[in-house]
Amino acid sequence: MSIKKIVVLCLMLFFITIVYQIRREYKNLAGQHETDIETDIISWFEADQRLFVITKSNPEADMRLDTGEEYGNHIKIYSDYKMLNGEPAVGSEPDFQADLSEIKPLKIQVGDIDGDGVKEIAVCVYKTAKFHPVPAKRPFFYRLNEGELEAVWLGSRLARPFDDYILFDVDQDAVDEIISIEALENGNKVIAIYDWKGFGFEVKTVSDELEGTVIFLNNISHKDANVLVKTAADTYQLLLEEDQIKLIK
């Protein structure tokens, strides 16, 4: 073996050891603060050098909706975290945490829905509502106010039952819209876009019907530059042209 190869091998070993040590250090730190139970991250979103997560306090617990989606019980915000191989590793104690066990949180997103420059926290929850007494996914919005989680809008529903939604500034006015994938009674899907109107969200536009499964391919854990949607037919970039949704190959 040449000296060059040995040097390369040594460097690789050194790098692997460092990554392993950072991982272990962060895991240990998290463990020290979470009583003695490790936490599992169900959903996370990175914004403004902070990590917003939904965690499950008991990793052994099988917490799933009828849809198969996992839910958690706490939301936590960390400024001390690292990204390792595209996955977050949380460090010391969170800057903020709240117990949302009662409402089964399953997805967290962050965006500025009213354009005041301060980001709101969107949490998809699974619960019954007063005028719709069956468990369903519901879009809840919060803000942090003097260290407290304050409700902005606890929506009982969107226009139709939804599979998923993201926050994205699709019309580039520095305000994030809700973009959702919703189910029609015939089983087909539509993509709907909503604007915040100060008291709730209002439908801005709805796409043509789409057959089969529709999912978002990005904007899941951080803001991306565009919106990619996968349908049974193909993968598309979602654009808004004269308030109409266009899916471009």
Ligand SMILES: [Ca+2]
């Ligand atoms: Ca805001």
Ligand SMILES: [Ca+2]
């Ligand atoms: Ca916008």
